[in-house]
Amino acid sequence: MFLKKIVSAAALVALLGSAAVHAEKLSVAATPVPHAELLELVKPVLAKEGVELDIKVFTDYVQPNQQVADGNIDVNFFQHQPYLDSFNKEHKTKLVTVGLVHVEPFGAYSDKIKDVKDLKEGALVALPNDPSNGARALLLLQKQGLIKLADPSNILATSRDIVENPKKLKFHELEAATLPRVLPDVDLALINTNYALEAGLNPVKDALFIEGADSPYANIVVTTEAKKDDPAVKKLVQALNSDATRKFIEEKYKGAIVPAF
Known part of the structure; x- marks a missing residue:
């Protein structure tokens, strides 16, 4: 009987070890706030479902896509669809969207x-200075009546498309991540919410004007065609679209970020 118990215990240890070995790893590239925070939220949930989430934090908007396109990272979570479309066109990549998570006005x-x-x-x-977010900024300025664009709906407009500029505003295009740091040196800066939050700015309280919650720029989960139907990827999207994630977004960000699911 004692020997049987030892054998049973050994079998159990072997079984647990085998399960740990076979836990599927999923690497995800993300910017720090709120994307990496949301991924940290769902990491233990995914672990229970056999998915080991490896979160890779980036502070730029190019490497997360390039790393996924090159096959070094499985998935990314940091961008909206217009940016992805622009990136795919410019870099001749074929990255695809597998889920919507939130809007950052x-x-x-x-x-x-x-x-x-x-x-x-x-x-x-x-x-x-990236095409999609630069145009997004111009569209927001247009909505405030500060400028007028040749095509009011062009999501890839540039400062060259401005046809009316009654205040003779001067535009300085910079990498998105650097915009909070130049606030003391400019009169106005149009800043992505993730970078605003990182800099301690509260979009709801500190922004002079801001997009509405109906913004079409929902942040997305992105991967390659080859991985879009991967069970681990689907589990990640399900976890990010859960009621628990919705509650976390609403309670932590208090309107600065809005669920898109």
């Missing part, structure tokens, strides 16, 4: 004025 910030009405003629405005 894009906002305008200033250290120099408290109301957009106080923006002076010739003011210096900082914009993201």
